[in-house]
Each structure stands twice: as structure tokens, then as C-alpha cells.
Amino acid sequence: AQSVTQLDSQVPVFEEAPVELRCNYSSSVSVYLFWYVQYPNQGLQLLLKYLSGSTLVKGINGFEAEFNKSQTSFHLRKPSVHISDTAEYFCAVSGYLGGKSTFGDGTTLTVKP
Amino acid sequence: DVKVTQSSRYLVKRTGEKVFLECVQDMDHENMFWYRQDPGLGLRLIYFSYDVKMKEKGDIPEGYSVSREKKERFSLILESASTNQTSMYLCASSTPLAGGPNTGELFFGEGSRLTVL
Numbered sequence: 001a002q003s004v005t006q007l008d009s010q011v012p013v014f015e016e017a018p019v020e021l022r023c024n025y026s027s028s029v030s031v032y033l034f035w036y037v038q039y040p041n042q043g044l045q046l047l048l049k050y051l052s053g054s055t056l057v058k059g060i061n062g063f064e065a066e067f068n069k070s071q072t073s074f075h076l077r078k079p080s081v082h083i084s085d086t087a088e089y090f091c092a093v094s095g096y097l098g099g100k101s102t103f104g105d106g107t108t109l110t111v112k113p
Numbered sequence: 114d115v116k117v118t119q120s121s122r123y124l125v126k127r128t129g130e131k132v133f134l135e136c137v138q139d140m141d142h143e144n145m146f147w148y149r150q151d152p153g154l155g156l157r158l159i160y161f162s163y164d165v166k167m168k169e170k171g172d173i174p175e176g177y178s179v180s181r182e183k184k185e186r187f188s189l190i191l192e193s194a195s196t197n198q199t200s201m202y203l204c205a206s207s208t209p210l211a212g213g214p215n216t217g218e219l220f221f222g223e224g225s226r227l228t229v230l
Contacts, residue, residue: 032216036221044156045221094216100171100217102158103148105155
């Protein structure tokens with residue numbers, strides 16, 4: 001079994017400030033980890049993924065995330081946010097076998113001017 | 114680019130009606146999924162399919178069925194719609210890495226927002 005906990009349901013931040021969206025997971029097997037972004041009235045699109053190798057992964061739009069196996073975390077960060085980053089962000093985990101993904105409840109990032 | 118197309122962006126149906134949500138992907142992906150998205154609950158897996166004519170229940174299959182007659186098409190069916198099925202429905206597809214594992218990376222459609230009155 002696998003599960004994902006996104007620790008913050010809403011994160012308000014001012015433009016150009018740094019942001020961190022927190023994600024913890026649990027799984028009985030090795031995992032693949034993902035962050036997806038959903039803009040209003042759209043589907044989800046992949047922001048970044050960890051499959052193997054370097055624990056620091058970079059994604060689109062200046063986002064990055066660090067896989068921490070000992071803490072079972074995969075936090076998403078951006079050093080300076082823009083108004084256009086306002087969206088809902090989902091952390092997801094899939095097991096090494098089977099390919100089904102389990103999603104967190106989502107974090108709404110609101111960037112204020 | 115992978116394109117996943119959901120036939121209807123917005124639907125309004127009456128309680129008891131039969132509802133079909135269609136999803137087509139154009140990248141020859143083996144795996145297709147239907148999720149339901151509700152505020153504060155994230156995405157919950159309804160059904161998925163790893164091959165034509167094959168289906169497996171996800172976490173919340175009650176009240177739903179699916180059909181996969183062709184590789185590119187995966188349909189979600191609500192036999193008798195109820196008000197608690199008012200939701201956003203998201204279709205997704207995935208494929209194993211070339212010569213490698215099935216990582217679960219998903220490609221999503223734009224979503225179908227269903228309102229049942």
C-alpha cells in the first residue's frame with residue numbers, strides 16, 4: 001500500500017518570495033515520485049519527477065524538488081514565485097511495480113502581488 | 114506531444130440518467146485511467162486498464178463501469194447518475210519506459226465537469 005500526505009492545503013505567498021510545498025509519502029516498495037500542476041479549469045500536467053539517480057530534480061518553470069528517502073519526503077521548491085504560478089499542486093507516488101499512482105489532496109498556491 | 118482528449122468539458126445531467134464520458138489518447142499508450150477530483154480530496158482512482166478489453170477496479174469503482182474496446186479509447190459509464198457523482202472527471206494515460214519499467218507518469222486530459230441535478 002502507498003499513501004501521500006501534502007502537509008499544507010493552502011500556501012499564500014507574495015510575488016518574488018521563495019516557496020516550499022511539502023509532501024511526505026509512505027510505501028512498502030521502492031517508488032517513483034511526481035509533482036503535477038493544475039491551472040484553473042485545466043487538467044494536470046507534469047512539473048517534475050524522480051525516477052532514480054540524483055535526489056535533486058529540476059522541473060519546468062523553475063521548480064525543483066528533493067527526494068529524501070530517510071524522511072520519505074519529496075518537497076517542492078521555487079526560489080522566486082510569479083503571479084502565474086498560482087495553481088493547485090499535487091504530489092503523487094507510484095510503486096515500482098504496477099504503475100498506479102496515488103495522489104495527495106493537493107496544495108493551493110496563491111501568489112499575491 | 115501526447116494528447117489526451119475528453120469528449121465533453123461540461124455536462125449537466127438529471128438523476129437516473131445514463132452518462133458516458135469518452136477519452137481518447139493518440140500516443141499508443143497501453144495504460145489508461147479514470148480519476149475523480151473533488152475539493153480537498155485530491156484525485157481518486159475509479160477504474161484503470163492495462164490493455165484492450167481489460168479493466169481493473171480502482172479505489173472508488175461503485176456506481177461506475179468502463180469500456181475499452183480499442184487501445185486508444187477508454188470510456189467511463191455512469192449507469193444511473195446520482196447527485197453525489199457531481200464532480201470533475203479526469204482521464205489519463207501512461208506507458209512503460211522503452212525497455213524499462215512502468216513508472217506511472219501520467220498524461221492527463223482537460224477534464225470533464227459533470228453536474229447531476
